Amino acid sequence: MKLMVTGPFGIGKTTFIRSLSEIPTLHTDETMTLAGAPLDNLTGMPPGKATTTVGVDFGRLTLPEDIVLYLFGTPGQERFLPLWSDIARGALGALVLADTRRLEASFEAMNLIEEAGLPYAVAINRFPSSPPARTDHLRAALDLHPATPLVLCDARERRGCLDVLIALTAHVLDRLPREPEP
Template sequence: MVFADSAESAPAADRYLPDSVRRAVKVLVVGAFGVGKTTLVGSVSEIEPLRTEEALTEAGVGVDDLTGIDGKRMTTVAMDFGRLTLNSQLVMYVFGTPGQQRFWELWEGLAEGALGALAVVDTRRLADSFEVLAQLELRGLPFAVAVNQFPDSAVYATEELRGALDLTEDTPVVTFDARDRASSMDALVTLVEYISGPAHPQGVPAPAAAPG
């Protein structure tokens, strides 16, 4: 599978897909509260991303844990949405899910038709990711883990993270910066390559026949 490089996939003003596109994949970006899901979707989307953010209020005090993310002022309450053209024939639709457990019922609709998920984690609050990964396993959704490298995050070896998160040997683990488009795109490409591999026979849909 060939993917366009980040220069070829720079954000474009044109909201319409080129006629050459023959395939589309839907993936989720999941993770605990405040790990950088909205930032990732915004950094990779070639169209103006759809965001459903609301300001954090006193009602969330004691419910939303702001440890390590004291400056956070907004939170996603429904979804984020963006689009990324990977090459001339393949486009990815990216749906970011809310992080808080009280919004997890929304996952049912967002997960429908998704081929896989990119699970974003923050090593400063690694335990917050356990229930998110459990939800993915419960739904049987293949996933890759993307460690968002914050400025004050400690750096861990891949095998340390794999053990801490109790991941299988074949689950991809990558480190990235959600603010950086190329880095975020690489993380998503890792997911697509994983779900296109032999462990997942459903893979990426075959190209539709060209109109005749």
């Protein structure tokens, strides 16, 4: 099952995939330079962030019942948007990572996913400096459909990331067409 991990710049997509992957991850991180500063909105970036994804992140995770998840992370900057549709091709669902400090930054990713017709879940990545928020308030602020899973996690902690993927996978499987019973 191919799943996208998407969201705004600096939200923790690479970290999320690294926390879960059972294989060494493929990542296309490059050092951020002053040349990119005028193009990228650095508001809300974690302190010390020095690299950014410029292509794709990839990891793999095998769940019980031999469900294999292939995780493809998108770059978060608008200038890499042309890659998004290529990464989305063949995906069965998507995970949008969000941050309570800048929820509005996740709207673009959610709009792209909805336009592509992909089922998705939203995971609020809890950064140490993020203000706490109730899930009902987050759901309202993000204008989520009642069936869209919303999960809190820390992208650095495997257990919470697994909970997110379980919620997303269950949501995707629920939306797949069923074969008629004989």
